[in-house]
Amino acid sequence: MASEIIRLRRLLGLSPEELSELSGASSSTIKKIESGEIKDPRFETVCKIFEALGVSIKEAVLGEGRPAAFAEERLHHLYGTMHRESRELLEEVLADRAGRSYLLEQARFWLGRKKG
Numbered sequence: 001m002a003s004e005i006i007r008l009r010r011l012l013g014l015s016p017e018e019l020s021e022l023s024g025a026s027s028s029t030i031k032k033i034e035s036g037e038i039k040d041p042r043f044e045t046v047c048k049i050f051e052a053l054g055v056s057i058k059e060a061v062l063g064e065g066r067p068a069a070f071a072e073e074r075l076h077h078l079y080g081t082m083h084r085e086s087r088e089l090l091e092e093v094l095a096d097r098a099g100r101s102y103l104l105e106q107a108r109f110w111l112g113r114k115k116g
Contacts, residue, residue: 001033001046001060002033002034002035002036004060005030005033005034005049005050005053006034008050008053008054008055009034009053011075012053012054012075013094013100016030016031016034018100018104019049019052019053021104021108022052022104022107022108023048023049023051023052023053024048024052025045025048025049029041029045030049033045033049046060
């Protein structure tokens with residue numbers, strides 16, 4: 001599970017602190033899970049982390065331990081459906097730290113709307 005969290009987080013270009021902001025789990029907890037210091041994290045914490053990474057707990061559990069494959073497939077599909085100009089803009093935004101911060105703010109906004 002820890003390796004999948006790391007893989008997904010890196011695939012999305014997130015730091016542990018950014019994942020913490022999205023999931024509500026503390027960055028120290030995320031780091032401890034990823035390092036194996038916490039071997040049996042609380043179920044609710046794991047659900048929050050995978051939800052923030054765009055993978056349901058069902059996919060994480062039933063996905064043969066490969067939830068990153070689901071997220072990667074979705075990202076490639078979405079990227080492939082974008083116009084060339086949009087892909088170029090996204091690449092520029094992701095390459096810029098401030099741009100990633102903006103995307104995190106947007107994700108927080110939309111995640112908040114989904115829960116509310």
